[in-house]
Amino acid sequence: MSTKLTIDTNALLHNMRVIKDLAEKKNVSVSVVTKGLVGNEALVRLLTENGAVSICESHIENLIKFENLHVEKWLIRSPLLSEADEVVRFADVSLVSEREALKKLSAFAEAMGKTHKAVIMLELGELREGCMPEELIPLCEYCLSLPGLTLHGIGTHLSSINEIVPDESNMTALADAATEVEDKLNIKLPLVSGGSSSAVKMLSENTLPARINHLRIGEAILLGNVVCYDVPFEGARADVFSLTAEIIEVKEKPPAPWGELADGTILNKDSGLRKRALVAIGKQDVFSKYLIPEDPDIEIVGDTSDCFIADLTECQKPYKPGDTLSFRLKYNGLVSAMASDYIEKVII
Ligand SMILES: Cc1ncc(COP(=O)(O)O)c(C=O)c1O
Numbered sequence: 001m002s003t004k005l006t007i008d009t010n011a012l013l014h015n016m017r018v019i020k021d022l023a024e025k026k027n028v029s030v031s032v033v034t035k036g037l038v039g040n041e042a043l044v045r046l047l048t049e050n051g052a053v054s055i056c057e058s059h060i061e062n063l064i065k066f067e068n069l070h071v072e073k074w075l076i077r078s079p080l081l082s083e084a085d086e087v088v089r090f091a092d093v094s095l096v097s098e099r100e101a102l103k104k105l106s107a108f109a110e111a112m113g114k115t116h117k118a119v120i121m122l123e124l125g126e127l128r129e130g131c132m133p134e135e136l137i138p139l140c141e142y143c144l145s146l147p148g149l150t151l152h153g154i155g156t157h158l159s160s161i162n163e164i165v166p167d168e169s170n171m172t173a174l175a176d177a178a179t180e181v182e183d184k185l186n187i188k189l190p191l192v193s194g195g196s197s198s199a200v201k202m203l204s205e206n207t208l209p210a211r212i213n214h215l216r217i218g219e220a221i222l223l224g225n226v227v228c229y230d231v232p233f234e235g236a237r238a239d240v241f242s243l244t245a246e247i248i249e250v251k252e253k254p255p256a257p258w259g260e261l262a263d264g265t266i267l268n269k270d271s272g273l274r275k276r277a278l279v280a281i282g283k284q285d286v287f288s289k290y291l292i293p294e295d296p297d298i299e300i301v302g303d304t305s306d307c308f309i310a311d312l313t314e315c316q317k318p319y320k321p322g323d324t325l326s327f328r329l330k331y332n333g334l335v336s337a338m339a340s341d342y343i344e345k346v347i348i
Pocket of ligand 1: 033035195196
């Protein structure tokens, strides 16, 4: 396979250690979100053998695959009702915001003679998973009433589709919600899970409220990136993953297409020539908007299902067919590259 994703395990483990050390100094435990590795058992095993005591996946299929790994397993995409039995069988902890899910998880856990840990998710502005604040106490109370479950904590998820960042206001709201649950229900919550990689900023700046004692961290460990702010954390390695792909064609061509479109529009041929290349990564592998060329003079100008087109006119190097180009990846590109059967994974 000519298209390769090289994974530098030293860099990966380095990022995990730096994040864990930073968090542990503030009494915050970290679950490593491994979902971006798309079920790659060798890599997940490596993390678990080198300090990851807890991993998070969004697909139960991966936790089934990792059944023999000795690590606490979280399902962080809230359980599908249709998969509740497998969730209880293969996950130790799940993030839950629906009463029906709690009920099913408990029923299966009871039948299997197990207790499953539930973390109740609270909506704090991102508009993703989570109950609204007024539902929190009733849901926690319901969870406590179910024989197959333990209430492991409460949590929130930010910085995803709407890129709301953790700040003093929403993190204090989470901390206060935890105190309210504890006071009203006369319990102690083991975990208050304050979010994901974007919270690394508050962690570094020492502004995370003390009551937040758990984070679920993916992208910062995999890519060294503080999500939403798009900056590396201090000491981060951004070189864990490197994607290389072969150039198929290099030609001097007019700068824009010409001919007739289906709606009758006529495009005229422009003068001038640009150096254009076809490169062997397509949308079936990674959408080009998630690729960051190592050579900053490469401009990606379009992609098709099986290759993308780059403008190489400004490049110093005289690229030719058969040469390879290297790219760093954004998170969504990493996920699809890891999932692509057309990309060889080279673990070093
Ligand atoms: C519920 C939940 N928590 C935590 C994470 C980790 O996010 P990040 O990769 O930004 O650290 C994700 C996303 O992967 C998620 O869906």
